Amino acid sequence: MPPVPRWSWFSALLMGALCACGAPAPSGDTPALSARLQAAREAILADTCFRERPDGAGCEWGEFAYDPGAFTMRHDSGEAILVIDDFPSLPPRALRYQNRLRGYFRVDGQGRLAPVPFSWRLPATLLRTLQSFATPDFVPAEHLRTLAVPLRETYPVQAAQSAGHGSFVFSLLVETNPHQPLVLLDTLSFTAFAPEEFCDGSGTPESLERLRAKASVVAEELRGLMAAQGVRYVNLSSGVTLDSVRQDWSASCQGPLPGDGVLRGKLGAYAPIYAALFHTPGVFTAQSAIDAADPEDNPFDFASEAFPNRLRVGFFTVLESGLDAEGRGAHEGLGGWPGRANVDLYVNTGVLPQRPFEYNRTPLLQVDAFGMDLLPITRATTSWVAPLALSRFIHARSAHFAGQEMSDALIRQVLGRMLPPRCEDLPGGVCLYQDPLLHGQTEGVRLGYRPREYTAP
Template sequence: MTRATFGDLMSSLRTILTLVAMCVGCGQAGAPPLEEPCEPDADFVATLQRQRARALEDTCFRDAEDTSGCAWVAHEYDPAELAPEMGSSDEAILLVDSLPRLTTAMFRYRARLRGYHRVGPDGTIAPAAHTWRLPAALHETLESLRRPYSVPAAWLEPVADALYESYGSILLDDVGHGGFVFATLAEPTSRHPIVLLDGLDFTDFAPELFCAPASDTTVTARLEARTRVVAASLRALIRTSGVRYVSYSAGWSLPVMRTTWDAFCSGEPPSDAVMRERLATFAPIAEVLFATEGVIAAHAGDASENSLDFPFDQRSDVYPNRVRVGFFTALDSGLDALGRGASSELEAWPGPTSADVWLNSGVLRERPFPFNDTPLETIDGFGTSVAPVTSTTTSWITPLALARLIHLRESAHAGAPFDDALVRALLDELTPAACGPGGDERCRFQDPLRHRQIEAARAACAPARRG
């Protein structure tokens, strides 16, 4: 199950509905820059102005109580629209989350979508279908802004407010955990294809077994057999899709089993002992997510109180290719590029045994959510501007860990084979042994945004500081 509360989702929705974007500046870092324009050319700017006027002229969706009479376009998702030239890397990111539909923002980024998949009730993972239903003028606008390279969302800010004024109401259908995770993932990993997988929940692939009464003593064995089918199908998806990075902002524990039972099942719930037996059957899936050779996983941390009730949230040699991600929020962390500084003064979540690294969002958690000049950002609901998040959670910060890992890969290990030796190196460099009194302890507090240590910073153009 996902690791952000309904309140977190609604806070992020408020961000999407009130975004104000900053422009993109130019700079160099890391590996040699890609041959992409550093700013929009005159033709692109003119297109923005035309499409802004076009959107403002379309009053039907603002004024009509019933929009069925307005001009709509149906656009079916087609993996063939993937454009390899959009990125410099063939190393895909697998986003595993609650993704019952593809959001409006994903329409703009669809040239980077290598696939959209869903696990079925028999445990097999198969391509999922989706059709975007968009206002015709919005569809025209987003199509006109496509280029044979990744267009930064901040370039599109001149048209963003017009799109919100005319079409903001359609975004209410996009509320969902996976959509918000995608919104923090898309921009800082702009040169990598993305594979979407809608959930890996017991209620997706084994609802009848998950909700079976405790009196059925065959359930655990049958559930384990089903999870092995899921694991095999997941492993095949990773291999055939060229996945090298996994973003997983969910998890299963005894408390999650309990809340899921209450939400989906009826009758007398099983005892804790029976629930733990059923929970343990998730192990084959966790092994694929966190221990597949040559694949590195960023996992949203949770407050895991003990190994009995939180078996998949513990630091473990069984899952060597995973980093558990936590966060802290500071306007000025005081940390240098290695993570050295007064980290003991920083308030982090979750606790010291529940994460391997804590990253700074740069956005305080209390209203009015003040932020520094390099905050964690999210795209708006159309993918046409960026703004600081208003709620920091491990779910929203986990994509930043991937962006940092990709930065390490591209800046220090470009061209190296993506095997477990590289995974070990990337995890070691994520938290270098340079802290503590002797300078040999892991620097587990990091501020990659402050030091521009994200994948986008290796390109010719990188996000400018706010201020």
């Protein structure tokens, strides 16, 4: 019998993907998908070289360049999510969803947002497998979970490459919002795009004006990117404070640390960027809340009329919240972090914060390292719940205001739906404690891509 061509199994997978012309919400496994999974599983298990040689020496490797022109979604809402986070590279899990990536950007030394050229170099079988499920029709990760363990055991080094703050945030958004394109933007930091201006320790008005001028260029670029890429939602699981500016100076600059007055001037120079993020018409931003004590040292973390399109997100962690779909219930004892002065909305993770991280039937889920299964998170942080709040906003917008163009007025209406004034025991009567996962208030559930309750492998 002649040898099987090395790409034959991948061709079968790809043909199955291209011929999958299903409805918006797949009902589950089909004979065609089962055959594709079986072919992929056999190829993975046959890739013994990487099992025997974790460093991959002498094994078959492949390289695949990210191409934003390959963006293709059969069910595209036309309203993209901009994820601003730590993206020094594209993690392997992003290859599985590369057809949903409208772009990958970074700010250059002139303050311009430029596309980042990038190629994945991965074991060839892993690369082919991930590519084969990056199809116009969305394939939920839970339908692929038979591949999760074989992939993880065969390619542990590559699984570890999906670690990272930005990659984790990506993993919380991509499956929950299956009809939203994604735009990735690497960290917005003066140390990255304005190191000379930032490290000027003189503190003169002229030096701070140069820094603010660079920030103004970035802000205009951000607005242009949002318009060009159809961005209507922003996830910001980060921020800048006096402490972070102090740390950035110590890590990136020479000479003695300037006084707090100079550092506050550098912090304030970020203002044009945050105005673009929190007050661009028709664009909503979910921001991870922090435990901020002083508005002077944390100017972008307190409530402000200058930031009407921003929602600060905190969390609570209980197995049974008892809250109804509007957030009504017994709120005493739910706790929440950080304090209420820093939070507009608390959401429940459904996962206890101590080992063994017990979880309920509707926990906050992340996609695994290769996009082949969903798993409950472990330790809760506001970085991980900002994506949940954003997903709830998208759900409320899509479920109750479909067909209406995004605008500042619509953002107010959606927030009113998310935070109804029906809780007399809470400040202002606003139901700021919510358990959206308990009530299936995400697009992945509403559209039928996954059940409300989680079933472990």
